[in-house]
Amino acid sequence: MEPIKTELGFTSMLAVPSNGRRGGLAMLWKTDMKIDTQTYSPHHIDVQVLIPSTQPWRLTGLYGYSEEQLKPETWRLMKHLYNRSTLPWLCVGDYNEILVSEEKNGRHPKPLPPMLAFRNTLLACGLIDLGYHGYRYTWRNGREGEDFIEERLDRVCASLDWSELYPTAKVHHLTVSYSDHDPILITTSPQNAQHNRRRQKIHRFEEKWVAHPECEKVIRDSWTQTQPLGPMNCLFEKIKACRAHLVAWSITAFGNTRTRLIEKQQVLEELVAQGYESNRERINILRREINELIHHEEVYWRQRSRSIWLPAGDKNTRFFHQRASQRKKKNTIEGLHDKDGV
Known part of the structure; x- marks a missing residue:
C-alpha cells in the first residue's frame, strides 16, 4: 500500500491487511486534516474527521459480507457503529446488497427479505442513500450471456446532519477499465479551475x-537513408535524422x-x-x-x-x-x- 499512497499524493494511511488476495481495507488522507481513528476490522474502518473551521464528523468505510448467510453480520456491525457516536455520519463502501429490485440486472430477481433487512438497517442507523450521478450499477460479474449480472452494491449513505453540513455533496459513479467494481467519487464543494502552465517539450528516446513492432524498421530506414560526408559528421547526422524520424513516427503511432x-x-x-x-x-x-x-x-x-x-x-x-x-x-x-x- 505504501507505493499506492505515494502515487495518490497522500501523506497518512490506515490499512487493514488482506487475507491472501481477498479483502483488505485502506483509508488515506492528507496533512490538511486530522483523522482520529476509532475502530477497524476486516469489514470496516471508522474514524473522526477533524478539519479546521468545520464541525467534526465521522467517516466509515464499509466492506459488507458477501456470503448471503453472513450478511446479517454487516447489519449488526452498522448498528453497533451507529451507537458509538452522535457525530454527523458518512458511511461509504461496498455494502454487498441492494435496496430495491431495480438495482439488479440479470438472472433471477433479488428476494425481498434481504433488501428489507438492508432498508431497516439504514432506517435504524438514521442513514439516507445520497443517490448518484452516472451509470446505475457499480458491479458486474464479467460473465457472458444469460449468466451476466450487474448490481448497485457500492453506495454512499449519510445522516441528515451530515447532509446539512455538506448540502452541495454529490456522488458520482466513475467508470474504469481494470476492475469489476466502479469507483465512487464524493464531492462536497465546486472544484476550482486548474491552470496548467505551458512548457517546452524535450524529445527523448521513449x-x-x-x-x-514498427520501431526497429523506423530506426533502420532512418539510419540507412542519411549519408553525409566525414565519419563524425556522418554519425552526428544519422543520430539527428533518426531522432527526428522517431519523434514524427511516435506522433502517428x-x-x-x-x-x-x-x-x-x-x-x-x-x-x-x-x-x-x-x-x-x-x-x-x-x-x-x-x-x-x-x-x-x-x-x-x-x-x-x-x-x-x-x-x-x-x-x-x-x-x-x-x-x-x-x-x-x-x-x-x-x-x-x-x-x-x-
Missing part, C-alpha cells in the same frame, strides 16, 4: 517505443497518450451509460485499449523517474511523475549551486 486516454474513457462511459449488457464486446475491447494506454503512461513516467524497482503493472503513474519532478528540481538546485561556486 522506452515504450521498443515494444512497438502513439499520439498524445493523455488525450487518447480521456477520449477513450469518455467513449467507455457513454457505452456503459447505454447499457453494459448490450455493449459488452465493445466495452471489453475499449477497456483493453485503455489498459494498454495506461501501461504506456507508466513506462513514460518510470523512465523519467529512474525508479526501475517498481513493476510497470502497478499503475504508479503519479508516483513516477512526482519522482521525475523531484529529480528535475534537485538538478536545478545543484546547477545553481555549481554556478555560484558552492
Whole structure:
C-alpha cells in the first residue's frame, strides 16, 4: 500500500491487511486534516474527521459480507457503529446488497427479505442513500450471456446532519477499465479551475517505443537513408535524422497518450451509460485499449523517474511523475549551486 499512497499524493494511511488476495481495507488522507481513528476490522474502518473551521464528523468505510448467510453480520456491525457516536455520519463502501429490485440486472430477481433487512438497517442507523450521478450499477460479474449480472452494491449513505453540513455533496459513479467494481467519487464543494502552465517539450528516446513492432524498421530506414560526408559528421547526422524520424513516427503511432486516454474513457462511459449488457464486446475491447494506454503512461513516467524497482503493472503513474519532478528540481538546485561556486 505504501507505493499506492505515494502515487495518490497522500501523506497518512490506515490499512487493514488482506487475507491472501481477498479483502483488505485502506483509508488515506492528507496533512490538511486530522483523522482520529476509532475502530477497524476486516469489514470496516471508522474514524473522526477533524478539519479546521468545520464541525467534526465521522467517516466509515464499509466492506459488507458477501456470503448471503453472513450478511446479517454487516447489519449488526452498522448498528453497533451507529451507537458509538452522535457525530454527523458518512458511511461509504461496498455494502454487498441492494435496496430495491431495480438495482439488479440479470438472472433471477433479488428476494425481498434481504433488501428489507438492508432498508431497516439504514432506517435504524438514521442513514439516507445520497443517490448518484452516472451509470446505475457499480458491479458486474464479467460473465457472458444469460449468466451476466450487474448490481448497485457500492453506495454512499449519510445522516441528515451530515447532509446539512455538506448540502452541495454529490456522488458520482466513475467508470474504469481494470476492475469489476466502479469507483465512487464524493464531492462536497465546486472544484476550482486548474491552470496548467505551458512548457517546452524535450524529445527523448521513449522506452515504450521498443515494444512497438514498427520501431526497429523506423530506426533502420532512418539510419540507412542519411549519408553525409566525414565519419563524425556522418554519425552526428544519422543520430539527428533518426531522432527526428522517431519523434514524427511516435506522433502517428502513439499520439498524445493523455488525450487518447480521456477520449477513450469518455467513449467507455457513454457505452456503459447505454447499457453494459448490450455493449459488452465493445466495452471489453475499449477497456483493453485503455489498459494498454495506461501501461504506456507508466513506462513514460518510470523512465523519467529512474525508479526501475517498481513493476510497470502497478499503475504508479503519479508516483513516477512526482519522482521525475523531484529529480528535475534537485538538478536545478545543484546547477545553481555549481554556478555560484558552492
